[in-house]
Amino acid sequence: MNRPLRIWHPFTQDALDPPPVRVVRAEGVYLYTEDGRRLIDAISSWWVNLHGHCHPAIISAIANQAERIDHVLLAGFSHEPVEELCRRLRAVLPEGLTHIFFSDNGSTAVEVALKMAVQYWRNRGRPKKSSIIALEHAYHGDTVGALSVGADSVFSEPFSSFRFRVHRVHSAYCHRCPVGKARSSCHIDCADALANLLADKHEEIAAVIVEPLLQGAGGMIVHPVEFLERVRKLAGAHDVLFIADEVLTGFGRTGRMFACEHAKVIPDIVCLSKGLTGGALPMGATVCTEEIHEAFVSRDRSRTFFHGHSYTGNPLAAAAGVASLGIFSREPVFDRIEGIARIHRERLARLADHPAVGEVRSIGAVAAIELRASDAGYLSRLKPKLYEFFLDAGILLRPLGNILYILPPYVISSENLHSIYDRICDALDLCDMWSRPLL
Numbered sequence: 001m002n003r004p005l006r007i008w009h010p011f012t013q014d015a016l017d018p019p020p021v022r023v024v025r026a027e028g029v030y031l032y033t034e035d036g037r038r039l040i041d042a043i044s045s046w047w048v049n050l051h052g053h054c055h056p057a058i059i060s061a062i063a064n065q066a067e068r069i070d071h072v073l074l075a076g077f078s079h080e081p082v083e084e085l086c087r088r089l090r091a092v093l094p095e096g097l098t099h100i101f102f103s104d105n106g107s108t109a110v111e112v113a114l115k116m117a118v119q120y121w122r123n124r125g126r127p128k129k130s131s132i133i134a135l136e137h138a139y140h141g142d143t144v145g146a147l148s149v150g151a152d153s154v155f156s157e158p159f160s161s162f163r164f165r166v167h168r169v170h171s172a173y174c175h176r177c178p179v180g181k182a183r184s185s186c187h188i189d190c191a192d193a194l195a196n197l198l199a200d201k202h203e204e205i206a207a208v209i210v211e212p213l214l215q216g217a218g219g220m221i222v223h224p225v226e227f228l229e230r231v232r233k234l235a236g237a238h239d240v241l242f243i244a245d246e247v248l249t250g251f252g253r254t255g256r257m258f259a260c261e262h263a264k265v266i267p268d269i270v271c272l273s274k275g276l277t278g279g280a281l282p283m284g285a286t287v288c289t290e291e292i293h294e295a296f297v298s299r300d301r302s303r304t305f306f307h308g309h310s311y312t313g314n315p316l317a318a319a320a321g322v323a324s325l326g327i328f329s330r331e332p333v334f335d336r337i338e339g340i341a342r343i344h345r346e347r348l349a350r351l352a353d354h355p356a357v358g359e360v361r362s363i364g365a366v367a368a369i370e371l372r373a374s375d376a377g378y379l380s381r382l383k384p385k386l387y388e389f390f391l392d393a394g395i396l397l398r399p400l401g402n403i404l405y406i407l408p409p410y411v412i413s414s415e416n417l418h419s420i421y422d423r424i425c426d427a428l429d430l431c432d433m434w435s436r437p438l439l
């Protein structure tokens with residue numbers, strides 16, 4: 001007899017984690033479960049959802065598009081939805097970015113960016129410029145290239161032998177300053193390591209990749225704007241490409257359409273995904289400058305960018321992206337984000353002195369509370385306790401180890417957001433007990 005085919009769930013330990021929650025419907029900020037519960041999706045289903053689940057404009061755009069073209073390859077072909085998405089993105093992306101290469105998700109958007117950077121220098125006759133600089137605490141995805149530029153962690157440890165080597169420099173993690181300074185008096189000294197490395201090795205470096213202003217999976221670490229400004233300046237001054245991975249930060253999460261806008265910097269390459277379709281369908285995109293694209297245009301076919309995924313530029317995903325950007329122009333999306341940001345600031349300020357709290361930080365619609373824990377890190381025993389506590393309270397929060405964060409769809413009501421903070425207050429009082437090792 002055939003054995004059943006079971007789903008192997010991501011980031012899930014079957015021996016320890018509770019069985020998956022079966023969701024039967026999603027609407028606005030809510031997930032409705034098979035057993036009759038209604039959960040607030042306080043992490044936007046892994047940071048993808050912007051305007052609430054099943055927004056009617058996105059759903060009808062997908063349905064209408066499905067009647068015309070389901071999918072067609074993008075090599076040698078094109079179609080209206082993907083072209084319209086380009087026009088809409090043109091209106092929101094910084095000037096100077098002229099070409100967009102579509103893929104399937106955040107990791108592939110990063111893979112494309114890395115390969116594009118390396119081949120750019122090769123096509124320009126400088127093949128030695130082939131290594132990458134990445135930050136401590138970085139996360140850029142789970143495929144092997146993206147994992148290589150991500151920080152050393154429990155995620156990457158089993159694959160250390162086949163991740164490619166990168167130059168690793170400090171991130172601006174002010175709460176745990178890598179150079180022992182305090183933000184009030186420092187001069188972004190953490191970027192000196194990058195400055196020295198670039199001065200020494202720029203001839204062999206293709207690009208520096210950063211998550212602008214907010215390192216997500218590494219712990220929702222918020223950087224000072226000055227750090228981003230300095231990294232961008234240093235890269236430009238040393239003829240090294242600057243890649244901004246805006247997979248998480250894009251589409252309003254940090255209070256601007258793209259995080260780079262806070263520092264008024266224009267990257268050479270930008271990676272997009274997650275919110276690109278409003279969170280309804282998978283899509284990735286890597287956007288670059290004219291100068292980069294130009295290096296690939298040649299009568300010599302070997303200079304072609306030989307990269308492509310089967311579902312590149314999928315029309316349904318593109319239609320969802322167009323609809324999502326339409327919502328930005330019709331609905332008060334940035335007012336909603338500012339409303340969320342204000343509540344984050346107010347409520348975090350009140351939590352900051354709780355004995356269980358190490359640091360609170362926020363940017364735009366994202367808030368994080370770093371909890372004191374004897375076993376800080378992704379495998380902290382606080383994580384499963386907190387996850388179950390919040391699920392029991394009707395809230396989907398999925399801490400990164402001892403770092404609790406809120407990253408809600410922009411349509412969350414202030415009542416719901418306050419109720420999440422009320423439950424967080426309850427949880428903080430239990431943290432001391434939860435973090436004690438079992439005897």
Ligand SMILES: Cc1ncc(COP(=O)(O)O)c(C=O)c1O
Nearest residue numbers: 105106107139140141216247248
């Ligand atoms: C900054 C950043 N880059 C890349 C990725 C990878 O995206 P995906 O999970 O769609 O492959 C993520 C995912 O969380 C991310 O936060």
